[in-house]
Amino acid sequence: MAVAKEKSIRSAIPPGHGVLGGLPWVERYRPTALNELISHKNILDTLQKFLSEDRLPHLLFYGPPGTGKTSTILSIVKQLYEPREVASLVLELNASDDRGIDIVRNEIVNFVSMKNVFSNKIKLVILDEADAMTKDAQNALRRVIEKYTNHSRFCLVANYLSKITPAIQSRCTRFRFAPLTTEQMRPRLEVVLASEKAVWEESGMAAALHLAKGDMRKALNLLQCTWMAYGEISGDTVYSCAGHPLKTEIEKAVTSMMNLPLNEAVQEIDELRTMKSYAVQDILEDVHDYLADLELPGPVRIYLLEKLADIEYRISSGCSEKLQLSSLVACFFTARNMLTDFAA
Numbered sequence: 579m580a581v582a583k584e585k586s587i588r589s590a591i592p593p594g595h596g597v598l599g600g601l602p603w604v605e606r607y608r609p610t611a612l613n614e615l616i617s618h619k620n621i622l623d624t625l626q627k628f629l630s631e632d633r634l635p636h637l638l639f640y641g642p643p644g645t646g647k648t649s650t651i652l653s654i655v656k657q658l659y660e661p662r663e664v665a666s667l668v669l670e671l672n673a674s675d676d677r678g679i680d681i682v683r684n685e686i687v688n689f690v691s692m693k694n695v696f697s698n699k700i701k702l703v704i705l706d707e708a709d710a711m712t713k714d715a716q717n718a719l720r721r722v723i724e725k726y727t728n729h730s731r732f733c734l735v736a737n738y739l740s741k742i743t744p745a746i747q748s749r750c751t752r753f754r755f756a757p758l759t760t761e762q763m764r765p766r767l768e769v770v771l772a773s774e775k776a777v778w779e780e781s782g783m784a785a786a787l788h789l790a791k792g793d794m795r796k797a798l799n800l801l802q803c804t805w806m807a808y809g810e811i812s813g814d815t816v817y818s819c820a821g822h823p824l825k826t827e828i829e830k831a832v833t834s835m836m837n838l839p840l841n842e843a844v845q846e847i848d849e850l851r852t853m854k855s856y857a858v859q860d861i862l863e864d865v866h867d868y869l870a871d872l873e874l875p876g877p878v879r880i881y882l883l884e885k886l887a888d889i890e891y892r893i894s895s896g897c898s899e900k901l902q903l904s905s906l907v908a909c910f911f912t913a914r915n916m917l918t919d920f921a922a
Contacts, residue, residue: 603798607770612653615646616794617762621753625650629657634700636723637733638708638747641755644793647735650755651704654733659699667699672706682718690722690730701730708734709741720745757792767797776805781813789820823856828864832872835910843907851903858899862890862906878916885909 600606609615612622628634634654639647659667669689671681690701705711711719720743723732734750736742764787771778782804790797800820801811808815817824823831827850834846850856866886869879886909889902 603770603774603802604795607766607773607798609646609649609653610656612650612657615650615653616766617758618646618650618753618755621755622650624753625654629654634658634731636727636731636750638736638739638742638750638752639733639755640709640736640739640742640752642757642792643737644790644795644797645755645757646794647755648706651733651735655702655704658702663697663699666694667697668702668704670704670706677711677715679712679714679718682715682722686719687722690726693729703730703732704735705732706735707737709736709738713743716743716746720749723749758794759792760787763787763790763792763794763797766794767801770798771801771805771811774805776801776811777809778805778811779813782811782816785813785816786811789816789822821856822860823850823854823864825864825868827854828861828868831861832865832868832910835907836914840907840911843911844904847903847907848900851899858893858903859890861903862886862893865906874913875917875920878913878920881916882909882913 612626615622637651639650641647655664655668669686671677671685686703690703694701719732723746732750734742734746739747739752739754764783767783767786778801782801786797786800786804789800800816804811804816804819807819814824831847831850835843838846847861850861851858866883869882869886872879874882886906889905889909892905893899893902
């Protein structure tokens with residue numbers, strides 16, 4: 579009976595989803611070499627020159643999530659070391675590990691202080707999410723970096739450069755990983771979808787690229803979740819899977835605020851929040867994007883953008899979402915009066 583049930587579950591999985599427990603797309607299609615990365619050509623060329631000349635410095639990769647920082651350093655590891663050497667020559671610590679000063683004084687120092695008598699290759703310490711390290715740990719690390727430079731290299735990966743102390747920054751060669759462009763992401767996403775034999779529409783690809791905002795990891799996860807949940811990738815299914823308001827719903831909401839009486843418009847926009855459970859932040863962002871497509875007089879557009887900024891600030895400060903949505907309707911009601919004055 580259990581075997582038959584398992585077969586029925588597997589047969590219900592659309593083609594291309596793989597077996598239960600398979601790797602996520604972000605890991606299955608992670609680049610394994612520097613020449614497989616899709617962006618930051620100048621950075622990759624510089625790193626390749628460092629490796630070819632055996633002059634690898636201490637590295638500091640920083641930038642938004644999903645832009646290839648971790649994939650780049652893992653590709654460097656694969657190029658520098660044989661698989662059997664990784665365990666003894668590479669130490670990787672990520673955000674799930676303790677980042678206090680004891681880790682620097684004990685684990686990191688013990689690793690870099692022991693010379694490898696069986697290999698002349700340098701040791702590599704990778705500190706992922708290094709901006710989560712405490713100030714004391716970073717101060718202790720700067721001396722370790724200097725002391726063991728002869729046979730060890732450090733690579734720090736961070737999202738925010740400002741959280742890395744200037745002393746650490748001055749000891750590393752910095753590389754900024756900018757968000758990926760749509761033109762860079764689309765070809766790789768199309769290759770992944772083709773490999774998975776996924777059914778997709780142009781609107782679904784556009785929606786994933788829009789929501790990802792340059793984050794390749796987010797785009798891949800969103801496409802995989804949509805494909806597994808709905809069996810097709812379209813604009814509506816991508817937005818639904820992300821819990822994001824549909825474009826048609828935002829268009830209807832803006833039309834209501836611009837035309838319906840105040841009480842009815844407030845009721846309709848509140849239903850969008852409560853019945854659909856959308857985040858108010860997402861509603862505001864989509865209304866902001868929708869305003870770019872409307873033909874409005876300059877003063878009216880400026881007024882609406884200023885009010886949207888004020889509402890977003892108040893929400894981020896912890897104010898009531900229901901009251902702020904009412905404020906959103908009120909500012910559109912004022913904009914309607916401004917349009918009437920312009921028409922007159």
